[in-house]
Amino acid sequence: MKRLLSKRWLAGGLLGLTLSLGAHAAIDTYEFKDEGDRARYRLLTEELRCPKCQNQNIADSDAPIAMDLRREIHRMLGEGKSNDEIVDFLVARYGDFVRYNPPVNARTWLLWYGPWLLLGGGLGVLALIVLRRRRPAASGQAADLSAEERARLDQLLKNSAGQSSADHTKADK
Amino acid sequence: MKRALLLLPLALFLVLAVFLYRGLFLDPAELPSALIGKPFPEFSLPSVHDSARTLTAADLKGKPALVNVWATWCPTCKAEHQMLNQLAGQGVNIVGVNYKDDNAAARKWLKDFLDPYQLNIEDQVGSLGLNLGVYGAPETFLIDKDGIIRHKYVGAIDERVWREQLAPLYQELVDAR
Numbered sequence: 001m002k003r004l005l006s007k008r009w010l011a012g013g014l015l016g017l018t019l020s021l022g023a024h025a026a027i028d029t030y031e032f033k034d035e036g037d038r039a040r041y042r043l044l045t046e047e048l049r050c051p052k053c054q055n056q057n058i059a060d061s062d063a064p065i066a067m068d069l070r071r072e073i074h075r076m077l078g079e080g081k082s083n084d085e086i087v088d089f090l091v092a093r094y095g096d097f098v099r100y101n102p103p104v105n106a107r108t109w110l111l112w113y114g115p116w117l118l119l120g121g122g123l124g125v126l127a128l129i130v131l132r133r134r135r136p137a138a139s140g141q142a143a144d145l146s147a148e149e150r151a152r153l154d155q156l157l158k159n160s161a162g163q164s165s166a167d168h169t170k171a172d173k
Numbered sequence: 174m175k176r177a178l179l180l181l182p183l184a185l186f187l188v189l190a191v192f193l194y195r196g197l198f199l200d201p202a203e204l205p206s207a208l209i210g211k212p213f214p215e216f217s218l219p220s221v222h223d224s225a226r227t228l229t230a231a232d233l234k235g236k237p238a239l240v241n242v243w244a245t246w247c248p249t250c251k252a253e254h255q256m257l258n259q260l261a262g263q264g265v266n267i268v269g270v271n272y273k274d275d276n277a278a279a280r281k282w283l284k285d286f287l288d289p290y291q292l293n294i295e296d297q298v299g300s301l302g303l304n305l306g307v308y309g310a311p312e313t314f315l316i317d318k319d320g321i322i323r324h325k326y327v328g329a330i331d332e333r334v335w336r337e338q339l340a341p342l343y344q345e346l347v348d349a350r
């Protein structure tokens with residue numbers, strides 16, 4: 001029991017260690033004039049993508065360019081620039097690529113609406129299949145037949161019944 | 174009608190296959206520059222060779238140029254340097270941007286490995302690099318005689334890159350004068 005407990009403690013400790021390591025890889029010491037600016041800095045560096053190491057945001061990356069961009073963002077916050085102005089500044093230099101939240105325009109139209117198109121298409125196909133399955137069951141009812149067709153159906157049924165009984169008598173012999 | 178529907182999955186597969194096949198030959202590290210068609214950013218920085226001399230965007234105007242962002246800390250730049258020397262020998266106008274580098278090391282490099290640059294801008298803090306959207310070195314911009322950025326290449330220029338991408342564009346700009 002004691003060993004089990006200590007094992008659990010070890011596992012928990014290791015888990016905690018890995019979590020704290022992953023939280024923030026890059027640490028800068030920037031001063032902000034208030035908590036609002038600090039929150040905006042965090043938001044911006046997390047929403048902007050590092051152009052060099054493409055699967056990281058500016059906040060997490062240790063690449064020199066990410067450091068430069070963090071410094072620039074801090075500088076612009078100090079100058080009282082709005083979030084939009086800061087993002088536009090970076091987009092003008094690095095393109096829409098630096099945004100993890102890309103704007104809707106001609107080039108990103110497919111990115112934004114493609115999944116909805118696919119979903120719509122899938123639902124359409126599903127509806128088609130369901131409707132098709134239902135239709136033969138409905139048309140199978142006798143009510144759909146005209147008087148002429150019903151007479152012919154009766155005729156056919158009678159004939160086949162007669163035939164099969166005839167077969168039986170044959171087989172009996 | 175029914176037969177056409179049966180072919181639909183095949184058609185979808187082919188469309189997807191074409192996209193994926195094209196994707197095999199795309200380099201995700203290569204970003205389209207946001208500055209194509211825009212004027213070279215304004216700057217006022219010292220020359221690598223002469224700290225007293227201030228270079229500005231006006232110095233780049235007059236003839237088409239390759240603007241090469243380089244640094245002594247960048248091994249790929251070393252690999253590229255020989256090619257730049259060769260191009261300079263052919264009369265290609267090359268301007269250097271010494272990006273976030275140590276001036277003494279840069280001067281030594283140019284003495285040791287020859288200097289292909291007509292002008293060399295010292296961008297010690299990377300401010301020009303930032304305005305150019307540079308995110309590493311080497312990067313090379315092609316600008317026309319009016320200082321408009323026409324093309325950007327990320328990575329080392331070698332024989333093939335020059336022949337296939339840059340030479341035709343550069344020649345076009347030279348002929349347009």
